[in-house]
Amino acid sequence: MSLKTLSPMTTFADPKLKDICNQNLRKQLNNLLNQLPENELQQALQNSFNTLVAQILSDKLPHTQLVDLFADAYENLLASYDKAELTESEKMTSYINATGLVMSVENAVHTFQDIYRVQAFLRGIHQALAEKKDSEAVYIVYPACGPCAPLLLPLISYYASRDIDRQRLKITLIDIQPGAVKALNKLISDLDIADYIHEVLCCDVMDFQPNYKIDVLVMEALQHGFTREGHLAFARHLVPFLSEDAIMLPEKITVTASLNIGQREYVDQWANQERSHSSLVDQDIQNERSVLGEVFSLSLDKLHKLTIIPLGDGMELVECNQVQIPKGIENINKTSLLLSVTATTFGNEQIKEYDSGITHPLCDMSVCIDFVPKAAEPDDLLVKSGDWLKFYYKLSGTPGFLPTVA
Incomplete structure (x- = not known):
């Protein structure tokens, strides 16, 4: 892919x-x-x-x-x-x-x-x-x-x-x-x-x-x-x-996972737009997504309850949520894992998906669902429909989410 x-x-x-x-x-x-x-x-x-x-x-x-x-x-x-x-x-x-x-x-x-x-x-x-x-x-x-x-x-x-x-x-x-x-x-x-x-x-x-x-x-x-x-x-x-x-x-930052075909999400959806914004998304393309669920959220309350896993040499992992890859999705092998951020700054003030550079969905190309890549990369994660993905957050010089098979 x-x-x-x-x-x-x-x-x-x-x-x-x-x-x-x-x-x-x-x-x-x-x-x-x-x-x-x-x-x-x-x-x-x-x-x-x-x-x-x-x-x-x-x-x-x-x-x-x-x-x-x-x-x-x-x-x-x-x-x-x-x-x-x-x-x-x-x-x-x-x-x-x-x-x-x-x-x-x-x-x-x-x-x-x-x-x-x-x-x-x-x-x-x-x-x-x-x-x-x-x-x-x-x-x-x-x-x-x-x-x-x-x-x-x-x-x-x-x-x-x-x-x-x-x-x-x-x-x-x-x-x-x-x-x-x-x-x-x-x-x-x-x-x-x-x-x-x-x-x-x-x-x-x-x-x-x-x-x-x-x-x-x-x-x-x-x-x-x-x-x-x-x-x-x-x-x-x-x-x-x-x-x-x-x-x-922000009072709360939420990260959710979903699946969609990259061409549809990143190209077709914006072909006739000069800019991206939550008000301009194509609802038909959004409906093509398979929403997996919340991967992680950060608030003051959650900040006090993080589960930290030390790995040595200054590396720590934060334990996050797990989500299931659905079964029976047509062409699921052509989809990519998307990680999307929304942020509530205070009260009802929100930065929604696609409103900002920080809320564009991130495509994680390392997760390969129901296929084996022809040119494998060292960090490829091979998963099947029905598998559970467990996420960890890396606290290191390259912070970000690490998906694993639960």
Whole structure:
């Protein structure tokens, strides 16, 4: 079974937002950014962030209106990022450490294009902070926040413009990349929100040990299929530092398994679409899926109850659920295992399947159902209809799910 013939999957990012990257490069080449005084650039950034947040907090906006607001804010964000004057090494360095991928700063800054992810977090955090309205001080920690902390700082800029909670909120931003911290400090200055910032730390999240209790933990360090980055490892490390009534965003992450033919899921479904989104899925193709069930979920409650299996040499496995491969499915040997993430940031705010880069279904090509591959790979798992699949989660430099035959 091969997906080599499939065309690239439709992206979550609206084409207009991707075009802004090219526009920004042209501006740099023509030195247009230097024609505006620094204070005018800062004011444009603040205004665009504040308008964006005011609109998305008031209502769920039509896609075109949301794109226009994000496009304006994104362009001004890139101007601030450029003014930080990172070196090539500070921008482009990426590597694997003990908990997973450390993304390059250049790639991380463009996560602002993932508009439905950003929207769900900004709305969710705003609601979560309302739950803390009676607290004298609220310590917020945002680990692995990248160069622009996009899930939080636009909201804080909006608060600053209205002088909301200036003395109550105490924010800690953490990133392991020196370039990210450099860009963060520039952005904090440009947004004029230093009063809200408790500290900006350049360190590995696993080395962070605060001398205060965390009231709100904002974290998104994962890629599709709950893979590649250290989200679960970070969450486990930070649990002892949470206050008794702490809120973790997302409140819940759920990973489900299903089967579908790759051509149908990834190509045919999006052939006539410019972008992917839960509202644009083809219901007929979705009905072709065989849903196997929940593989794993993460919440504060579940975080305290994880079953950990140590394997030595720093490798640990988290025991997850098991699901059964159904019998009697026509052409099941042509299907692939899909792992899909949905996330509830807070309350009713959700990032559904296909809404974001982190919720695109991940195709696990190692699971071979009712067939033997002609060109076998070392990690191929041969299973039959009716077998049970038991899942484990790898806590290592390559985090992700390990399916086994139960």
